[in-house]
Amino acid sequence: MAQSSFVHETQTIRKMAVDPACKWKWTDHALKMMLKFRPSVTQPDVENALTKGQVILLEHIKDITWRVRGPDLDGNNITVVVAPTMDPPRIKVITVF
Numbered sequence: 001m002a003q004s005s006f007v008h009e010t011q012t013i014r015k016m017a018v019d020p021a022c023k024w025k026w027t028d029h030a031l032k033m034m035l036k037f038r039p040s041v042t043q044p045d046v047e048n049a050l051t052k053g054q055v056i057l058l059e060h061i062k063d064i065t066w067r068v069r070g071p072d073l074d075g076n077n078i079t080v081v082v083a084p085t086m087d088p089p090r091i092k093v094i095t096v097f
Helices: 004-018 028-036 043-052
Strands: 023-026 054-060 064-071 077-085 090-096
Touching (some): 004 043, 004 054, 004 064, 004 077, 004 090, 028 090, 043 077, 043 090
Parallel strands (some): 023 090
Antiparallel strands (some): 054 064, 064 077, 077 090
16 A cells, blocks of 8 residues: 555556656666666566556655656566656656666
8 A cells, every 4th residue: 555645646657657648758777777677677567567556755856756666567566766747747767676
């Protein structure tokens, strides 16, 4: 269950991840980190984690980022750090671990 303080954010990122109008931006760092997993984590794995996972932390570094923990397509938990933009809907994937 999502932490009560991040319920709204969890619902928001889940909706955004399945919205066909949502634009995805993959940083070079995120793509590099995805390859470090054995087997590699794919973009559909990350999308699955965002649609079924939970926001566990909000941070403000360069962007306002949300840390999401959820399952990849094989059911293994991964953590994804994203910087969502609501209008227009956009998910910038910063890193995966």
